[in-house]
Amino acid sequence: PDLKEIVSLPDFDFRSIKLSKVFEFMISSGLADVQAQLNMTVKSLMESLRLEKTSCPVPETLDDAALKRILRDRGHPATGSRDTLIENYRKPENRCPAMRQHLPQNMHCFFEENC
Numbered sequence: 001p002d003l004k005e006i007v008s009l010p011d012f013d014f015r016s017i018k019l020s021k022v023f024e025f026m027i028s029s030g031l032a033d034v035q036a037q038l039n040m041t042v043k044s045l046m047e048s049l050r051l052e053k054t055s056c057p058v059p060e061t062l063d064d065a066a067l068k069r070i071l072r073d074r075g076h077p078a079t080g081s082r083d084t085l086i087e088n089y090r091k092p093e094n095r096c097p098a099m100r101q102h103l104p105q106n107m108h109c110f111f112e113e114n115c
Contacts, residue, residue, distance in 0.1 A: 059089040 019042065026035035059067060067085040071078040076088045 059086045 023035050023039065026032070026038070057066075057070075062070070064082060064085060067082075067089055068078040071085065071088055076091065078085070078088070080088075
């Protein structure tokens, strides 16, 4: 297939490319084995991102609704300005205080009750 069928070149923007169209192009161009490898890589990447997003999110990357939800789940105040929400998010918990002291400043992990 012609590349113009996949994307309009004058309006080209990587964010507008649909992965399904790229896969279709690869298959029709005889690159089915590469398409299968790319598909596996994308699935692995998506799973890694999902795990990273749910394990130790950096507070600045969260929107206010997510910050409030996490704070409520942890039993912390979930009101105030964005700066207040981030400050509450960063407050150390009483669990595992020795472990928290040894974490790098840019790590924002939560500890289970039993550490």
